[in-house]
Amino acid sequence: MPYPNGCFRKTPRLRVRPLPEREACLVYTPGNPNLYTLNATAWVVLELCDGRSLRQLEKAFYQSVEPLMSEQEAAEYLLASLRDMLEKSIVEVVPKRPRKALGRSGEARLR
């Protein structure tokens, strides 16, 4: 991943509508107008993109899916989701915030 020092977050004004009956969510990207369906796995990744770094995302995503997936499998799913979501302007990478802006558990809170 070419963003070792960045944090991942949803793109501005992104709209997310849960569709629990379809085990998915709908996402609208107003900046680059398009509508997408995310299955539950991709949706978990999206919700974790609240300003976390890649390392923090790997850890949080693994915690969400263990013990059903290994760390490596989880990391693969995570990277695939992030790549796809970056390409589709669903998430974006922003520079890391200074240390003092970190919230509890050391996670960057950008919003």
Next chain:
Amino acid sequence: MTSEKNLDLAQRLALRRGAPSAPRITEVSTEVRTNTVIAVPTPGPDELKYVIGALVIEWAFRVPFAKIREFNSFLADNEALIAESCEKLMKGVHYRGTYMTTHGERVEFRTYWAYDSQAAQAQWEIGLANARSNFTTALRRLRSYWISDPNGTHRHFAPGALFAKDPGGPFHGFTLETAEQMAGGAGPVTGKRKARRKTGRK
């Protein structure tokens, strides 16, 4: 729903069937249903000088008898303000008056707006930018009479001559061609019809 609740829900759904399935993001093909919307071509500067507007919008509504005198007074006091504000604030948007039926049926009002082009409707963003202006206040009140009639209608008209060259967008063009074909007229020639013409078969 907060993001935290979304995360809980997404996580629950991801694990519902055991090991999560591979992440999948699919684009939803949106279908813009414009079947009944006809695109209005913009007339050239020297075309159709005799018409009310390239696009005319009509609001038709009834006002309770008990309020007719009040409404007519409102019009007398505010129509000039509305008409002149349109000219001053917006380009290509014109107020053409509110008319009352005077013969043969229950009293009904019709308000007419004229636009120089379909795109001129976007000018309302400028015209209504000041929510407290006298113009916006008067317009809000005028619109409130239309809103109060549950059977009020809102119709768009454009001069028929405008559609002589451009039928009004691809879907409307398609509809007209289909109708003409069904009538055995000048619709597009399909592959089968071409073949029949060549072989002389009917």
